[in-house]
Amino acid sequence: MTADAPHDIAKDVERAILPVLERDGFEIVLCEFVARQKILRLFIDHERGVTVDDCATVSRMVSDLLDAEGVSDRISGRYHLEVSSPGLDRPLVKPAHFARFVGRRVQVTTEVLVEGRRNFSGELVAANEQEFEVVVDARRYAIAYGRVARAKLVPEL
Numbered sequence: 001m002t003a004d005a006p007h008d009i010a011k012d013v014e015r016a017i018l019p020v021l022e023r024d025g026f027e028i029v030l031c032e033f034v035a036r037q038k039i040l041r042l043f044i045d046h047e048r049g050v051t052v053d054d055c056a057t058v059s060r061m062v063s064d065l066l067d068a069e070g071v072s073d074r075i076s077g078r079y080h081l082e083v084s085s086p087g088l089d090r091p092l093v094k095p096a097h098f099a100r101f102v103g104r105r106v107q108v109t110t111e112v113l114v115e116g117r118r119n120f121s122g123e124l125v126a127a128n129e130q131e132f133e134v135v136v137d138a139r140r141y142a143i144a145y146g147r148v149a150r151a152k153l154v155p156e157l
Contacts, residue, residue, distance in 0.1 A: 037080075098127035
């Protein structure tokens, strides 16, 4: 059997577990498969916050679901499942995440140059379904979601 691309595995995992997690009030913030290390990483959130017990419960549910749906068979060999809260430096993945955190400081790395740069650290000032805007050094940048390699909140301590 040929190994699937990490992105494809993550999307299939998310598709398989989303209905059950949403039923229990959980949001999937990010699902990623790190092929080299054979780690399936899942960041979850809940409106009341996420506890260690929540992570353990979701880990068991996800493991059972992936076995039942046959998704785990697509990962050759053994893999590790990590379930955690998004933390203070929460990843921003979906347009709704960006909209929720307008007014907060963010760090963004793009896959391609945007107005001559790839790294942005500043205030998230606007977000819609197509793009978001961040102010860095008093200059406003509009960045389409499709250009983002990674984005996260900067913790406020």
